[in-house]
Amino acid sequence: MFRAILEKEIRDLLGSTKFVLTFAVSAVLIIGAFAIGATRHNLNLRQYEASVAENLRQLDGLTDWNQMEQNRVFLPPQPLAALVSGVSNDIGRTITVTGRGELTATDSRYGEDPIYAVFRFLDLKFIFHIVFSLFAILLGFDAVCGEKERGTLRLALANAVPRHTFIAGKLVGSVAALAVSLLIAVGAGCLLLPVMGVSLSGGDWIRLVLIVLTGLLYFGAFLTMSVFVSAVTHRSSSSFMAMLVIWIVGVLIVPRVSVLLAGRAIDVPSVDHMSAQKASYREQLWKESRELMANFQPKANTACAATDFGRFMDSLMDVREARTQIYTARLNEERYNRQQEQQKLAFNIARVSPSTSLTLATSALAGTFLTLKEHFVDEASGYQDAYGQFIKEKTGLNPAAGIKVIKIGESNQEPIDPDELPRFGYRPIPLDQSVASAAGDVGILAIFNLLFFAGGFLAFSRYDVR
């Protein structure tokens, strides 16, 4: 009996004009997203290669490593970042490495093409986000109340069919039929990647499969939610309205509102505020210094008084510097901690909507989560050490020492060998780390599925089929 209901549900869904139309549109969008991602990746790769070549070109004709002006490293484009951009377009892709000191990433893609900062790139995650949820809603909103309206529910339940069997058949049938059709479209899109010349490593394939599965869980959450809503409403028009409102709130409003709410709940001091604090601290330190200066007593030997005073002033400055540094570090850390707290709160508020978990989990899996920037800077600073070491070996000087000693006439006229320069070997965020940071949100999506699945059962068990 379960099988009959399952088969009926699948056939009824797949045979409807509504399905054919929605699926056609969805498939075009999904495959299109893969094509756009592949094109984008190829373009990024060319740009990256050009930048790397450009950086090496400065070595042409150099006869001494001393003459090297600057060295830059670039974030290599990852194919998955073209499919799930995450923050990859917002963060800088270039880091200038001098040999020591703090590193900052510059040249973000949105910085270069501001138009995209306004409209954002169309990526696969966006398509999952919008298309999967709408597909689920369009094909699930009338699952129960639609059958009531059509009169088939009454006739079906005039038979000795337990209600839980009926709703289980409907739920499993619709989830399976629709998930498989989406998988076919996604599978076609995946095949497009190698065809368009995008090569994925084994790890990348695993990531892609996990991203797709996460997308399907997200789809399942919306489908089971639709079936649940259709089992607590009696007219498909009300069920559709309810789902539309849920979609707008869940997909469009919640993520933005959560940022606002978190911003209100946890105060993160602004950069300007911090500068002001630093300035007033420095002011205070000066005041203390001035008091000490006023009390300065030169030693008996007046001949040395000027030198003594100079030393005294130097020591005061050193103390001020050290204290300022400690103070600044503390302020920065406080700000960072508060920012983390605010972020965590915003994510947790936003997690009432499955759309948040989709965003967080897929970007973690694609390696384009917020941590990407830190990771890139860490990688670059690893390289900076190697680079600094290399320059010191070659020139005998600390890199970026400020003073360059160029020994005229003595210099070696042989051109340098550019291959000697250490290469920047970027290692993407490791797979296990990505999976670990995505696991929580994948779990939340699974819970949404279970919750609405159970909700559908419960609601249907007391549904008035008349």
Added chain:
Amino acid sequence: MKTSHNNRPVLEAVDLTKRYEDGVLALDHVNFAIPAGELFAMLGGNGAGKTTTVNLFLNLLEPTEGEARVNGVAAHLEPLKAKSQMAFVSENVMLYPNFTAIQNLDFFAKLSGHDEYGTRYYRDVLLRVGLAEESHNKRLKGFSKGMRQKCGIAIAILKNAPAILLDEPTAGLDPKAGHDFIQLLDSLRREGKAILMSTHDIFRAREVADTIAIMDCGRIIMQKRAAELQGQDLVQIYMRYMAGRTESSPIAAPVES
């Protein structure tokens, strides 16, 4: 299939009472019994309680008092057991519009527990209910009301249950289709089915019914065997009972059994 003797009813209403949540007393201690091989016709105006009665048998509603029994099984106590012994044809048979007639029959036959039927049997039954061969593989969305009604009765036949419940099955059918429908019911009755039919059609009721009941305001105000009505004008009787309701209070209307 049918185990009941003539003295043991297949369908039975015992003090069947239903008060809706909003306080409307839709059925007030209704009693009747339908043995195998008999057709019980329930006449009555709009809102008399006919659909409520059928819904109570199908356990789509819980009775406030009393029981609707099928072969002795109370519908609200053992709904699945009761439902396995009843086939149902609604006023406006609605099937899956994207399925063909055969596919609809196949689904509902399987729901009723019959996995053994094949396409040939479905065709035979469709022909029996008068649906022309060329429509068998057409999608239901193009069917007229009469064609859908035929599919509905075909589904009821496929279930092969001892009891059949019909709620105004001939409403909206053309005279020929209505006549054919009644002929079909007649043949089913002769096969030994106990049939409960609600209808507004006094003529058709008279044509096939073994027992005729008139229902008003949730009560059976008249119940007579067809033989008792021999030679009498049923329309006039009906009008007289209805007039009695409007002249006096509905409760005061004569109750016979």
